[in-house]
Amino acid sequence: MTYALINDPNVWVIAGLVFVLGLLIGMFLTAGGRRKWKSRYKDEVQTRESWQREHDKLRRDLDEREKELRERDRVEPLP
Numbered sequence: 747m748t749y750a751l752i753n754d755p756n757v758w759v760i761a762g763l764v765f766v767l768g769l770l771i772g773m774f775l776t777a778g779g780r781r782k783w784k785s786r787y788k789d790e791v792q793t794r795e796s797w798q799r800e801h802d803k804l805r806r807d808l809d810e811r812e813k814e815l816r817e818r819d820r821v822e823p824l825p
Contacts, residue, residue: 751757
């Protein structure tokens with residue numbers, strides 16, 4: 747008589763318990779990680795928005811300076 751490991755109910759119970767234990771350990775290990783990546787993502791979004799605001803401000807300043815230079819050159823011709 748051959749012993750079939752697949753037909754043994756003890757093997758299935760042990761496999762199920764190992765699977766559940768793996769799920770529990772995985773949930774506990776990633777519980778803090780979820781909060782970490784969300785806070786990092788929010789920080790990154792805030793950083794990007796601040797860089798975008800600074801870029802827009804610098805672009806407006808540059809456009810304003812160029813406009814002033816064009817007007818000055820147009821009003822005051824070179825000798």
